[in-house]
Amino acid sequence: PQQTEDAFPASQQIVVLSESLNATNVQIQSLQEQYHDLERTNRLLVAEVLSLQKMVRAQSQASNELISH
Amino acid sequence: PQQTEDAFPASQQIVVLSESLNATNVQIQSLQEQYHDLERTNRLLVAEVLSLQKMVRAQSQASNELISH
Amino acid sequence: PQQTEDAFPASQQIVVLSESLNATNVQIQSLQEQYHDLERTNRLLVAEVLSLQKMVRAQSQASNELISH
Numbered sequence: 129p130q131q132t133e134d135a136f137p138a139s140q141q142i143v144v145l146s147e148s149l150n151a152t153n154v155q156i157q158s159l160q161e162q163y164h165d166l167e168r169t170n171r172l173l174v175a176e177v178l179s180l181q182k183m184v185r186a187q188s189q190a191s192n193e194l195i196s197h
Numbered sequence: 198p199q200q201t202e203d204a205f206p207a208s209q210q211i212v213v214l215s216e217s218l219n220a221t222n223v224q225i226q227s228l229q230e231q232y233h234d235l236e237r238t239n240r241l242l243v244a245e246v247l248s249l250q251k252m253v254r255a256q257s258q259a260s261n262e263l264i265s266h
Numbered sequence: 267p268q269q270t271e272d273a274f275p276a277s278q279q280i281v282v283l284s285e286s287l288n289a290t291n292v293q294i295q296s297l298q299e300q301y302h303d304l305e306r307t308n309r310l311l312v313a314e315v316l317s318l319q320k321m322v323r324a325q326s327q328a329s330n331e332l333i334s335h
Contacts, residue, residue: 156224163231167235173242235304243307
């Protein structure tokens, strides 16, 4: 059992690893939240672009009618 | 070697850590997939916005020509 | 202390876990960078969509004035 009597024993290494993993999980949580914000903005953009397409097509049609008269 | 004879020995702590890390990796995999979906939507949005810009500029030019005649 | 004398002792398991966690952190770093790229594109898209909305509204108003004369 030399390993557990090392200057840096297994138990301490496990504590360090456990803390590192916690920090990693905090980062993932933050990424998940950032992702959801981006997803929300993206959904708004899709709605705005669809609405713009409708407006532009309606204007295009109106212009064509105006020209053909 | 008291540590390995604890109520919660190193070997068990390692199993717990290993399972936690697996769960973390599953979360990252899911985030990666969500990211790729968002990237795909974003690319479609860029294409739609560029197409809208062309249409709006063409309409703007057509209007100006209509007014100047 | 049978565990530390196993074919796959705690110290080696800790090394493997530590390397896995490092690989996980590299993946998170990469996801974070991909996220920032996507956020930048998204901000540009928001600006372009706002600018398109202004142009389309101005054109719509101009068309209405043209028709009413």
